[in-house]
Amino acid sequence: MARPIYDKLAKMRKSKLDSLEYGHQQHLTRFSNAKEGKVSEVQSLDKKLTKLRKKASNELDSSVPRALGTAMEMRHVQADLLIAKSVLSVMRSNQFYHRLMMMLIQDVKAGVEYDPSRVDNLAASEFSELVEESIISTNLDGILGDLRSELDGHLGGEDR
Amino acid sequence: MISWFNRSRIRSYVKLSTRKQNKMKQEIDVRFAEQRSIMDSRLANAKDYARKADRLQSRGKEEKAKEALNSFKLELASSQPVLNAYVSTALEKQLLEVMSMEGFEFPDLLSDLREDIDYGLFSVNATNELDALLSAEVNPFEELGIDI
Numbered sequence: 042m043a044r045p046i047y048d049k050l051a052k053m054r055k056s057k058l059d060s061l062e063y064g065h066q067q068h069l070t071r072f073s074n075a076k077e078g079k080v081s082e083v084q085s086l087d088k089k090l091t092k093l094r095k096k097a098s099n100e101l102d103s104s105v106p107r108a109l110g111t112a113m114e115m116r117h118v119q120a121d122l123l124i125a126k127s128v129l130s131v132m133r134s135n136q137f138y139h140r141l142m143m144m145l146i147q148d149v150k151a152g153v154e155y156d157p158s159r160v161d162n163l164a165a166s167e168f169s170e171l172v173e174e175s176i177i178s179t180n181l182d183g184i185l186g187d188l189r190s191e192l193d194g195h196l197g198g199e200d201r
Numbered sequence: 202m203i204s205w206f207n208r209s210r211i212r213s214y215v216k217l218s219t220r221k222q223n224k225m226k227q228e229i230d231v232r233f234a235e236q237r238s239i240m241d242s243r244l245a246n247a248k249d250y251a252r253k254a255d256r257l258q259s260r261g262k263e264e265k266a267k268e269a270l271n272s273f274k275l276e277l278a279s280s281q282p283v284l285n286a287y288v289s290t291a292l293e294k295q296l297l298e299v300m301s302m303e304g305f306e307f308p309d310l311l312s313d314l315r316e317d318i319d320y321g322l323f324s325v326n327a328t329n330e331l332d333a334l335l336s337a338e339v340n341p342f343e344e345l346g347i348d349i
Binding site: 067107131 | 244255
């Protein structure tokens with residue numbers, strides 16, 4: 042993707058490159074700020090989910106029904122977390138695109154030859170988290186496995 | 202290929218006039234608020250049943266506690282379709298907000314560069330696939346091994 046863009050940029054006048062760079066800088070700032078807000082939301086939901094997990098775990102010792110109520114809440118928080126992480130990935134890709142464009146424009150202006158490895162490295166570091174681990178990687182194993190066993194005993198199996 | 206970004210409804214959004222974009226956003230906002238309200242109400246009901254079961258159980262009223270637990274299970278099962286619809290609407294709502302930002306580019310622009318970027322729920326194909334994924338990922342019933 043980057044090579045054709047680089048070639049196109051290389052044919053532009055400096056004033057045009059300056060104007061393009063300024064535009065991408067503005068967009069980069071906009072998406073960086075939006076991304077920060079979304080990261081805070083993800084962190085807050087993560088924290089909430091951890092708290093609920095701990096609460097359900099404690100409740101398991103004294104009351105299975107109460108733990109079930111908490112598990113129900115966990116389900117909603119987890120759905121919100123999946124949504125937030127998915128939206129975050131779109132924001133991050135836009136942030137990356139504008140960062141990449143700025144880098145290419147600055148390279149052209151500085152007379153730096155196109156180097157695909159630089160672009161690859163930039164992409165790899167920016168998206169490493171989104172490549173190495175799936176967004177849809179969280180599940181309710183563990184605590185809910187315990188809850189299941191408890192509930193099996195509680196309902197005597199007849200309602201399943 | 203990132204499924205959500207190939208939907209004609211999503212693709213055409215960026216080409217709409219501001220007035221039409223706002224209208225579309227307003228429609229989604231209303232739908233989102235309704236679904237959220239139904240979901241919250243079902244969560245509150247389910248938690249009430251869970252608390253009731255706990256109370257009855259602690260008083261030794263096992264049969265009544267079991268009934269309350271069954272009501273809880275029904276509440277939980279009936280909330281699954283609402284949760285699925287809510288997630289779909291929330292994704293679209295938040296995506297439209299991002300798409301309204303100046304400088305937005307569809308992420309498939311980067312697919313030549315990296316094909317393995319994870320776009321989470323946006324990569325899930327059709328509505329029924331999203332339903333299946335959510336049922337598996339965020340449904341404690343499945344994890345609890347209870348088939349209602």
